[in-house]
Amino acid sequence: MAAPLRAQDKLTFLLALVPFLIDRSRVSVADAARHFSTTPEHIRQAVTVIAMSGVPGSTNAYLHNDLFDIDWDSFEQHDEIVIVHQVAIDDSPRFSSREAAALIAGLQYLSGLPENIDRDSIASLMAKLARGASSTPSAVAIAGGDVDSTLATIRDAVSGSHSLEFDYVNARGESERRVVDPLRVESADRDWYLRAWCHRREAVRTFRLDRMSEVLVSDVPVADHPDVTLPDTLFQNSADDLTVTLDVASSALPLLADYRARIEDAGAEVTRVSVRVAHVHSLKRLVAGLPGVVRVIDPLEARAAVAEWAEAGAALYEGDDQVSG
Structure with missing residues (x-):
């Protein structure tokens, strides 16, 4: 039989029990006792204390909405704990369903990386994000490649x-x-x-x-390369690079930081810049990442390559429309 809680541990225990109960929505007294290695009777006593706890209102008096509340029918008839009213915690900011879905997608990606061995912790965090969102997040799945x-x-x-x-x-x-x-x-x-x-x-x-x-x-x-020093930046200019002139929405200019863009003509709405890329086809990736805010000006071969690539992509969508129609 588990030893009874000591007086000095009761507050710590209550502070751990409340988020445990909230996180699980509905939990049996027996499961809670097993989780905290204590007796069911101690859990029942703690739940009674929680139901009398809260934060006083503006009048410095405890009204109904200032106290935690539980589903007493479930507690007394089925030995289950369900917190139906939370104090202060309900007022804390929550992730929207879209924000939670985005974070869960990112965690799914991280869980697939070889260095993340402790995937159980990541799975637990994803579950907490889903439960703590303001509404149920959309189901997402990141496929490995x-x-x-x-x-x-x-x-x-x-x-x-x-x-x-x-x-x-x-x-x-x-x-x-x-x-x-x-x-x-x-x-x-x-x-x-x-x-x-x-x-x-x-x-x-x-x-x-x-x-x-x-x-x-x-x-x-691997051979020894004592004279090799890796630069701080991932990409380095080469003598074979192509210089391309672009018109970029001024508000989006910081997004070109990795390209070391050189400003040719600064404007309030549009800024003309020049960037160096390894090849004209590298522009496809740049344009795809900045849809609607970048326009290729020069050289002509760069304009033609990007235009051809965009037209090919648009043609695929037109084909889909014809099939669906």
């Missing part, structure tokens, strides 16, 4: 100090086999990148994981 397995393989190579081999499609759409010594794995927004010493280029290069395939960890240990 090839990047997850690629990320795990690359991290094995980094921790084991072995070289990597993989097929890589560059920004120009060209595919070639690369052999690299992995140095660091980093993420930017939703994408993962590998910084590595490329044996073909004999220099440090950055590779996007979703452009890698047939990734293999070789038996060859």
Whole structure:
């Protein structure tokens, strides 16, 4: 039999019991006793104390709405605890259903990463977010992809100090086999990148994981590169980069910080900037991330490439409309 609570522990126990009961909505006395390693009788006594607790109103007197309240029928007839009125806690800000759904989606993504071993804690947090939202969040699911397995393989190579081999499609759409010594794995927004010493280029290069395939960890240990210093920024300019002129909504200018945009003509509504990209096709990603707030001005090949890409995307939607109609 569990030992009775000591007097000095009663307040701590009550402070733990209240959120436990609120978090579960409905819980039996027996389950609560097992959770706190105490007796059912102690739980019943504590519930009676909770029902007499609250926060005094403006008159410094306790009125009905100033006290916790429980479902006495469930408590007395079925030995179940249901708090039907909470004091002060009801007034605390809550996530909206959309906010909770977004956070749950982010946690689902994190739970799929190899380094997050304690997935039970993440699952528990997602459940608490769902219960604590102002209304039921929309059901969301983040599907795992090839990047997850690629990320795990690359991290094995980094921790084991072995070289990597993989097929890589560059920004120009060209595919070639690369052999690299992995140095660091980093993420930017939703994408993962590998910084590595490329044996073909004999220099440090950055590779996007979703452009890698047939990734293999070789038996060859990584070479020593004492003179290699990784820059603080993920992307570096190259002599082969293309300079592109853009008109950007002035309010959205901070979103181009990663591109090191150079202001050509600042305006109240629209700012003309120049950015350097690895290839004209890199603009597709930039434009897709800033819909309606960026316009490609120059060079003409960049305008044509983005226009062709946008028209191809629009044509797919038009096809869907015709089928559904």
